Amino acid sequence: MAKNKIRVRYAPSPTGHLHIGNARTAIFNYLFARHNHGKFIIRIEDTDTKRNVADGEKSQLDNLKWLGLDWDEGPDVGGDFGPYRQTERKDKGIYQKLIDQLMAEGKAYKSYRTEDELKADREEQEARGVMPHYEYEYEGMSDDEIKKSMADAEAKGLKPVIRFRVPKNKDYAWDDIVKGRVSFNSDSIGGDFIIQKKNGMPTYNFAVVVDDHLMQISHIFRGDDHVANTPKQLMIYEAFGWQPPKFGHMSLITSAATGKKLSKRDESVLQFIEQYRKLGYLPEAMFNFITLLGWSPVGEDEIFSRKQFIKIYDEKRLSKSPAKFDNKKLEWVNNQYVKSSDENEVMDLALRQLIKKGNIPENPDAKTVEWARQLVKLYKQQMSYMAQINKMASVFFKEPEQVSGDALKEISNDTAPIVLNEFAKRVKDLKIFDQVEIFKTIKSIQKDTKIRGRKLWMPIRIAVTHEMQGPELPESIELIGRDKAIHHIQETLKQISK
């Protein structure tokens, strides 16, 4: 690419774990940068010091790395445009200088209206049915009167915020990369907005503009919820005479349950990457799934590696309409990866889940590890995320509950007890207890009893595993072990003989 340098950023605030929506924003910026051989930058927007949490930044970065992202500049790796935390930039006086400039040019001013007053205004406006907005507090005053009003406020001990003087009745428009032409009239954005808080911190709308400009950001991909911020930011670019970057506002991910944008309170969807990570989802699969939420490739394939995504990524294919988060599809994608992934990777993750749940000891011996390996291999075809192994294979670890529901119906007949009695008896006498012999045993029962097919296999499956579905039966029985298998069968026989 020979055009201007492509530089994009992901700018999280360190207020908590990496959210799915933010992860998606990060991924699309990353993909855009890598596809175009540009730079991907991380900047920490920590100007709201009250909301910052201790490990927020670290958690964000860790989870991004887990997803397979890497960046060229950022708080942890440095770069030529640092510092990469807004609080540090503030300490360097970067914002103050610019704010002073705006004030000197009459494009910003000190505002002394208190938060209580503003709140009252808003309530009154809302009651009147108009959009809540700030009304210019010096309306109609001469320069001298303004000066006096400010002096009076200072005398009362009020601390000012700095507001940006919004131009009257002026249209601000841009060609959005995903939405097309979007336009706002300056009168509809809520009045002169604050660019510096009472405590001296710049506000988001001001700091982003300053930093994006200073960091030479060329494109901004962010969530749809930022559309309304864009005209404000455009005004600031204009006030400084800076060239704004290109904007792309991506549709939001919504909850299938509520239809609303994913919010932290919505418990129908796991919201944080961290949670998926803990459940043993594969990072490649998460990357794959998230990328397909609101973006689609040209062909008909759905499974792509990170490298392939980088190659085929095209920001013009970002969707305009919001996408609901579909858990089933997520699980399907994960299962695709589990099935085709490296055995050791899956094994490793699954082992950790087994240990976490206490199903195998903290430091398993070689024999247990080998046994677990067989177990994981057995369930690999049907697992989506690794934590499922604990439930899927629960029969291997604890005494199963009574057979019930469809499974009970399945074995409530005359032939089931015959099969089970025979199987228990013959298995007991087996010289070698392995899957080959178990298979032969089942066949021999068929031969002698003439019971076959589902009526033969299902009772055994249900009695031994208490599940109606699962991996290869002989192999499963071998792994469960002879004593346990026989015990389960006897318990089941007791239950159905009543």
Next chain:
RNA sequence: GACCCGUUAGUCAAGCGGUUUAAGACACUGCCCUUUCACGGCAGUAACAUGGGUUCGAAUCCCGUACGGGUCACCA
């Protein structure tokens, strides 16, 4: 309430005025495979929100309506 935006099957989506009797995937249903279930293979059900235009021709362009969403903080 105001301002912005969106609307193809249950869900994700392709589609960019004629090649569309509208792809593909998830989910669902059925069949096949495996002397069982699952996995896998094959097949099937199912959609252009609505009313007007424009045009020889509209899912595709324009306008209205309905519905959905986003934003209106000294949060980002």
